[in-house]
Amino acid sequence: MIVDCHAHLGEDPVYEKAQSVAQLLARMDRAGVDWAVIQPFARPVDIVAQRRVIADAVAVHPDRFIGLLLVNPWLGAAPAAITRDLRMYACRGVLLDVEANAINLRRKETQAVFEATATAGVPVFLHSDHPLSRISLSLAEQLDAVAPAFATVPIVVRSTIPALGFAARAHGNVYLDVHDEGSHQGPARAVRRYGASRVLFGSNAPTHHPYSRRAVVEAAPLSDGDRAMVLGGTAAALFGLSRG
Amino acid sequence: MIIDDLVHMEGRFPYVLVEDCPPSDPQTLLADMDRHGIDVSLIQGTSTGGQVSVDVMRDSNDYILEAHATSTRRLIPVCMVNPITGTAALDEARRCLTAGMVGVKVWPWGGFPIDCPPMRALAALCAAFGRPLLVHTDNLDPRCHPYQLGRLAAAFPGQPFVMVHMSGKVTPDSVRVAEAHDNLWLDTSGTPSDSILQMAVDRCGAERVMFGSDWPFFAFRPALAKIEVLEASDVDKAMILGGNAARVFRIEAPR
Numbered sequence: 001m002i003v004d005c006h007a008h009l010g011e012d013p014v015y016e017k018a019q020s021v022a023q024l025l026a027r028m029d030r031a032g033v034d035w036a037v038i039q040p041f042a043r044p045v046d047i048v049a050q051r052r053v054i055a056d057a058v059a060v061h062p063d064r065f066i067g068l069l070l071v072n073p074w075l076g077a078a079p080a081a082i083t084r085d086l087r088m089y090a091c092r093g094v095l096l097d098v099e100a101n102a103i104n105l106r107r108k109e110t111q112a113v114f115e116a117t118a119t120a121g122v123p124v125f126l127h128s129d130h131p132l133s134r135i136s137l138s139l140a141e142q143l144d145a146v147a148p149a150f151a152t153v154p155i156v157v158r159s160t161i162p163a164l165g166f167a168a169r170a171h172g173n174v175y176l177d178v179h180d181e182g183s184h185q186g187p188a189r190a191v192r193r194y195g196a197s198r199v200l201f202g203s204n205a206p207t208h209h210p211y212s213r214r215a216v217v218e219a220a221p222l223s224d225g226d227r228a229m230v231l232g233g234t235a236a237a238l239f240g241l242s243r244g
Numbered sequence: 245m246i247i248d249d250l251v252h253m254e255g256r257f258p259y260v261l262v263e264d265c266p267p268s269d270p271q272t273l274l275a276d277m278d279r280h281g282i283d284v285s286l287i288q289g290t291s292t293g294g295q296v297s298v299d300v301m302r303d304s305n306d307y308i309l310e311a312h313a314t315s316t317r318r319l320i321p322v323c324m325v326n327p328i329t330g331t332a333a334l335d336e337a338r339r340c341l342t343a344g345m346v347g348v349k350v351w352p353w354g355g356f357p358i359d360c361p362p363m364r365a366l367a368a369l370c371a372a373f374g375r376p377l378l379v380h381t382d383n384l385d386p387r388c389h390p391y392q393l394g395r396l397a398a399a400f401p402g403q404p405f406v407m408v409h410m411s412g413k414v415t416p417d418s419v420r421v422a423e424a425h426d427n428l429w430l431d432t433s434g435t436p437s438d439s440i441l442q443m444a445v446d447r448c449g450a451e452r453v454m455f456g457s458d459w460p461f462f463a464f465r466p467a468l469a470k471i472e473v474l475e476a477s478d479v480d481k482a483m484i485l486g487g488n489a490a491r492v493f494r495i496e497a498p499r
Binding site: 015016017030132182183204206207209212214215216218219 | 384415416434435437438439458461462463465466468469470472473
């Protein structure tokens with residue numbers, strides 16, 4: 001089973017990108033991807049409309065898409081409201097866009113999000129625009145505080161943030177999305193450091209095509225077992241997916 | 245004919261930023277090229293060879309000439325120099341181009357901006373030889389930003405420049421600069437995203453895009469996959485995969 005843990009739907013007017021359901025499905029099929037974990041682009045500010053894009057896609061293709069619920073902690077959502085919205089929008093994880101929504105994981109507003117995900121038993125995906133932004137670089141230190149406080153919550157973050165290593169080594173609930181690894185050595189390095197059960201294949205489609213991103217993982221010097229984990233096994237365990 | 249415009253050989257000087265580089269000797273490279281249907285590689289040393297000292301710079305380029313001698317039609321040499329060494333860089337570039345190297349590569353991460361007086365002197369030398377200047381770009385480092393290369397390209401109309409890596413990821417600065425300067429070619433190696441590659445083809449034309457892998461740091465297969473998924477005609481893909489490099493670097497088919 002191949003799972004792309006990072007694909008966007010909708011439109012991003014800032015970077016002039018867009019991806020429809022049909023376009024994403026065509027790309028998944030070209031790449032041999034069974035499931036995609038889908039999220040909206042964060043920059044359009046209408047959070048309800050963005051959630052609806054994801055919920056509608058999951059409703060039509062429940063056998064191909066896993067939805068993430070975009071949450072902006074600054075809007076003051078209580079844990080109960082987030083739990084309710086997860087059900088309402090048929091989402092199986094929460095998305096925090098740490099740059100577009102200027103999020104600090106240690107703020108009390110963000111703690112509410114982690115409380116909700118701990119209760120619901122779903123992962124949190126941290127999306128950042130660039131691995132070297134000031135906000136991305138501060139994530140390692142923030143994760144070092146938050147990950148142990150919510151040790152049952154899987155936290156997925158891009159693998160290319162340079163300072164992430166110490167937090168990922170210390171906390172087993174930090175998962176690495178390798179969509180941004182340009183070289184085939186990158187996924188192998190992540191597996192060596194953290195184990196295949198914490199490394200996830202992603203494409204960041206439409207920025208990258210899942211076909212070329214999968215080729216990076218296929219070319220990585222990994223055992224067959226580790227490669228299968230990265231390409232889908234890890235995500236399947238995270239979301240309780242089973243073939244058929 | 246598939247031509248990879250950016251292949252490194254560590255030789256005697258390991259790359260400064262990677263501790264676990266796979267083997268990159270001529271035999272390993274040729275075997276990997278055969279596995280992936282690549283006819284020709286433009287080979288160069290690593291940035292370490294280009295940066296450390298004048299002696300190391302020369303020794304690294306000599307290694308590339310030795311590698312070229314093992315397969316003269318398939319391993320085509322490109323020299324690396326560090327412009328901040330001044331006349332030594334110009335002398336070394338002149339020596340290498342006279343010896344048959346087909347271009348000059350620079351790596352501004354090593355301590356100089358793309359648009360600076362030593363770079364202008366090097367560009368003038370390349371223009372005199374009619375050979376391309378390949379410039380590493382990265383939009384995270386202001387010294388390597390594509391806008392800097394745009395200024396250099398504007399100062400030398402008619403001189404071909406290759407924007408190595410298309411300045412990295414996220415923003416389409418590389419495409420915007422290439423739209424404004426028709427003497428710039430965009431190299432697909434390394435980190436440019438698939439969507440920015442598509443934008444390059446759509447806005448600049450396939451004749452301005454060149455296939456590269458950055459082997460051995462990046463594997464051939466994913467580099468080729470990026471070209472396979474482009475929405476472009478077979479003719480356009482053939483230009484990207486080799487036709488453009490053959491024209492710009494004046495390379496003949498090896499067989």
